[in-house]
Amino acid sequence: MGKTPLYLQIVHLIREKIAKGEWPVGSKLPTQREMAKQFNVNRSTVITAIEILKSEGLLEGKTGSGIYIVNNQWSLLTASAPPDWKELSKWALYPSSDNTVQLINEMENQKDIIQLSKGELGIDLFPHSEIAKTAEKVSGQLHEFGYGDGLGDIHLRKEISKNLLKHGIHASPSSILIVSGALQALKLLSVGILKRGSTVFIESPSYLYSIYLFRAAGMKLKPIPVDKNGFDVEELSKQNIKNNLSALYVNPTFQNPTTTIMSLQKRKLLIEKCQYFQLPIIEDDVYRDLWIDEPAPSPLKTFDQQGQVLYIGSFSKTIAAGLRIGWLVGPESVIKRLSDLRMQIDYGSSYASQMLVKELLSSGLYEKHIERTRNRLKQKRDFLLHLLNQHLVDHATWSKPSGGFFIWVTFNNNIDTRKLFKKCLNSGVLINPGFIYNDNHRTIRLSFAYPSFEEMEKGMLTIKELLTNHV
Known part of the structure; x- marks a missing residue:
């Protein structure tokens, strides 16, 4: 293989990817620049390989669009075609992200x-020493790796319950659901609680516009502006808020992307408005522990006396993204519903990651x-x-x-x-x-x-x- 010319090596590799279905018929090839970088060759070498594959009838160039796979060896031999995955993906529940976001x-x-x-x-x-110490200790505690009940490990939920008390949130372990990061909490809510066709009032700008999470579940997004003082509560009051067909998503603490903070006065006003309109609130509070100058005002959840606020937190931002451990606090009926849905989807978060976070919290190493x-x-x-x-x-x-x-x-x-x-x-x-x-x-x-x-x-x-x- 080493003595084979580079362009023929690339021809062989592309044929292999097409033959194995890794690059199916109808899919677009990476750009010549990307392929040159991938194979560590000049673009001219890639162009030569592509021309050979075009002559074999495997590839076809479309002006202004790129190079596409139009056949594979099997379809050339049998005159049959594989499924059109590109067409099928158009009807998928979750469409592709914006091209810039994908990039x-x-x-x-x-x-x-x-x-x-x-x-x-x-x-x-990254907490290298803390993770190393905790992993060594936890390794002797991993006696079972069962699926659990979808709620998450009870010991971790107890530790999160204690931690939330520091922020003024009273949440018993039975009202806490362990999730694989904040995004999974939002996904569970979008398919397990909110009605299809509902309107989700959302901050603008907001990082949720960079994903199709609510829209993929059939929700309509209604933007509410964010200025230097945070979410515009008065603008929300002017909206057509329909009972049982509306919800509010808000990130009041170090909002992503603007980093604004909703004042304590605004938080209290927002709770009052949402209580009046019977509008459920999804509070995304993943950055709370990451204050720099002074702690942020109390979470919206601390003013919630009616079970109106669903509160989301995560250790992905504070410990490590790869742990994929977060939590959702809500009424026990909601948590029970979502834990059942969780069992249908993936049976719960990694037990090892849960034990690691539990030990970090209980030992004081997290603080x-x-x-x-x-x-x-x-x-x-x-x-x-x-x-x-x-x-x-x-x-x-x-x-x-x-x-x-x-x-x-x-x-x-x-x-x-x-x-x-x-x-x-x-x-x-x-x-x-x-x-x-x-x-x-x-x-x-x-x-x-x-x-x-x-x-x-x-x-x-x-x-x-x-x-x-x-x-």
Whole structure:
């Protein structure tokens, strides 16, 4: 194989992928640039391989669209065709993400790109020693790996119940459901509680616009603006709120992507309004423990006397995204319904991950890790603010976040953020443009949690150079 010309090696590999159904008929090939990078060759080598496969009748080019697989060896021999997966996927419950979102998801796993977009703790913030100590201790406690009852491990739920008391939330273990991150909680609610065709009032901008979660479940999204003071409660009051056909999704603490905080007064007013309209509230509070300057106002759930607020938290942001452990607090009837649905879907979250988190909480290691994380996040936030003041003060404005992972940047001039996103990516820097969050202004979201100090500086210099000379 080593002596075979590179272009023939690529021909063989593509034939193999087509033959095995990894690249089925009707699917589009990666771009020539992507394939050249994948195979570590020049684009001319890839072009030669593609031309050979075209001559064999396996590939076909469509002007302005790309190269598509039109046959495989089996269909050429038998005149039969495999299922048209591309057509079938159009009718799938969950449509594909926006192309930009797909590209961001793909590029966030590339080690050679500066990640100014990533919404998770960086390597310098990962609790290496705490995880190692806890994993060693937990390994001797793993006596069984049964499916459980869908609710999640009772010992973990008890620890979460204790932890929630620190924030003023009284939730017994029976009213807590362990989920595989906040997104699964939202998915369970969208298919297990909310009626199809319901209207979900949602912040704008909001990270939920970058996924099709509610829309895929047949919900209508109604945007409510977020300004520097957070969610516009008065605007919500003007809406057509239908009993049993409406719900509110809100992220009041270090809102993603704007990082705004809803004031205590606004929180109380929102609860009053929602009680009046009998509007269920889904409170996403995954960034609560990540305050930097001072703790955020109490969760909406602390003012809930009627079981109106479904409260979501997660350890994906505070410990590690890969653990996939979060929780949902709600009335026991709702939790029971969703635990039954959970058993139908996946039988519950990883038992090993649950035990790991339980031990981190009960041992006090979680609190020590969070305290250290806040100090580090402050250093990183202040450094990115310094870089913004040094390099972008003539181009944009921003506010100082008091917690979370991000800084929300608004450009002064009519900057094409789609063009800026592409230019940055081509220069090895990944940013999140505001349009993926349903923001029509000239905005980008920058992360200080994941990149190193050196990467932040390189990234900001790149953005400055692009704004000055190219965009």
